[in-house]
Amino acid sequence: GAGVSQSPRYKVAKRGQDVALRCDPISGHVSLFWYQQALGQGPEFLTYFQNEAQLDKSGLPSDRFFAERPEGSVSTLKIQRTQQEDSAVYLCASSLSGEQYFGPGTRLTVT
Amino acid sequence: GQQVMQIPQYQHVQEGEDFTTYCNSSTTLSNIQWYKQRPGGHPVFLIQLVKSGEVKKQKRLTFQFGEAKKNSSLHITATQTTDVGTYFCAGRGGATNKLIFGTGTLLAVQP
Numbered sequence: 001g002a003g004v005s006q007s008p009r010y011k012v013a014k015r016g017q018d019v020a021l022r023c024d025p026i027s028g029h030v031s032l033f034w035y036q037q038a039l040g041q042g043p044e045f046l047t048y049f050q051n052e053a054q055l056d057k058s059g060l061p062s063d064r065f066f067a068e069r070p071e072g073s074v075s076t077l078k079i080q081r082t083q084q085e086d087s088a089v090y091l092c093a094s095s096l097s098g099e100q101y102f103g104p105g106t107r108l109t110v111t
Numbered sequence: 112g113q114q115v116m117q118i119p120q121y122q123h124v125q126e127g128e129d130f131t132t133y134c135n136s137s138t139t140l141s142n143i144q145w146y147k148q149r150p151g152g153h154p155v156f157l158i159q160l161v162k163s164g165e166v167k168k169q170k171r172l173t174f175q176f177g178e179a180k181k182n183s184s185l186h187i188t189a190t191q192t193t194d195v196g197t198y199f200c201a202g203r204g205g206a207t208n209k210l211i212f213g214t215g216t217l218l219a220v221q222p
Binding site: 031033035041042043044045048050055056058059091093095098099100101102103104105 | 142144152153154155156159199201207208209210211212213214215
């Protein structure tokens with residue numbers, strides 16, 4: 001079956017613009033995670049869903065970041081009023097029982 | 112907050128040499144996972160360790176979880192060029208599903 005997919009793969013935004021990043025998890029995976037990965041660093045946890053419930057959003061860096069998973073499948077990470085420090089790769093991962101399966105990521109560049 | 116450090120940050124070996132990366136957590140972990148990320152790619156799950164003192168092998172890779180469940184190691188015997196990439200440990204503490212990724216070790220293998 002298909003793995004985790006993310007779109008767009010690349011996004012260039014001007015500072016101050018809003019962006020929306022989409023994640024399609026593996027079908028049937030209950031858990032979904034968002035991470036932010038800066039160049040040369042490890043993935044940093046942003047938020048976690050179990051079905052449609054957002055159980056942990058402790059990693060979201062500011063109230064400009066918002067994530068949702070309304071039907072317990074596809075998830076969207078929204079960043080409002082983007083700043084240069086938001087430039088990074090945003091990774092989505094889904095999980096059924098422990099191990100996480102990552103998507104290819106969205107590389108966001110804020111100019 | 113919980114921190115996970117890895118050493119070394121970078122290792123360059125000749126093909127056929129062995130390689131080890133060490134992972135240390137500031138807090139006790141419920142389990143630890145290891146991921147490999149190829150240059151330009153996304154993290155790929157390798158293994159999960161749960162029990163204190165656990166040792167698991169996958170072909171040339173040997174994973175260990177420390178007795179105190181605060182450290183772990185990955186050893187690769189007789190490296191090959193296909194082993195190139197960054198190896199991350201990722202720890203889960205307490206009852207949360209949140210994974211804290213280590214700082215990573217970038218392995219370069221010279222043929």
